[in-house]
Each structure stands twice: as structure tokens, then as C-alpha cells.
Amino acid sequence: MKAIWNGRVxxxxxxxxxxxxxxxxxxxxxxxxxxxxxxxxxxxxxxxTASYYTLEVEGKTNPDAAWFYPEPKEAARQITGRVAFWRGVQVVGG
Structure with missing residues (x-):
């Protein structure tokens, strides 16, 4: 899988x-x-509780386009140490 925004992986x-x-x-x-x-x-x-990142690519910013759970609850332990994307970020197969 790839996450792509503003032409950049x-x-x-x-x-x-x-x-x-x-x-x-x-x-x-x-x-x-x-x-x-x-x-x-x-x-x-x-x-x-989720925390966010703003993406900055080629001088453009995408506020809060990535998020992660620093300390996920037990039910979501499988996403520990992982980051997800939204707000125009394309997630596409390999």
C-alpha cells in the first residue's frame, strides 16, 4: 500500500x-x-485519544491529514505505532 499526497509518496x-x-x-x-x-x-x-500531523510537501500543507494513537486502548492495540491518512491523501494498492 502507498499513501500519496501532492504527487509524493x-x-x-x-x-x-x-x-x-x-x-x-x-x-x-x-x-x-x-x-x-x-x-x-x-x-x-x-x-x-488520537494525535495528528500536518503534511508538508513541496511547500504545500495539508493540516491534520495524518493521525495516530500514541496509547491506544486495548481494543485497538493492533494500531499501536501506526499512522493513518485522510483529507485528500490517496491510499492505493502496491
Whole structure:
């Protein structure tokens, strides 16, 4: 799987975990040079508190387009150490 935004591959892995239709990529498969920490947090009743990253590619930004759960609840332990994408980020097969 690949996550692509603004013509750039942000993440690539054949080891994604799908939860609620979203592919969670291993953190090490995501290009850290494209991530900027965000102050945004949301709460999911069964996954826990999510933190976000803003993507920055070729001078363009996509606020809060990536999210992860630093300490997911037990029911979502399979997404520990993983990052998912939305807001125009294309997730496509290999």
C-alpha cells in the first residue's frame, strides 16, 4: 500500500492494518521529513485519544491529514505505532 499526497509518496508498506476502512501504516514506513506535529487531538470511545500531523510537501500543507494513537486502548492495540491518512491523501494498492 502507498499513501500519496501532492504527487509524493508519504508512506509505503505491505504491512498495513485496516480499521474502520482506514489503512494504518507502520510508523517507520512514513517519511518523517513530511510530517509536522499538530496540536489537534480527538477522542474515540474505543480507540482512545488520537494525535495528528500536518503534511508538508513541496511547500504545500495539508493540516491534520495524518493521525495516530500514541496509547491506544486495548481494543485497538493492533494500531499501536501506526499512522493513518485522510483529507485528500490517496491510499492505493502496491
Amino acid at each position: 508519504i508512506a509505503e508498506s505491505d504491512d498495513t492494518v485496516v480499521v474502520e476502512g482506514n489503512h494504518y501504516f507502520p510508523r517507520e514506513s512514513v517519511d518523517p521529513a513530511l510530517l509536522r506535529p499538530s496540536a489537534t487531538h480527538t477522542v474515540c470511545p474505543w480507540k482512545g
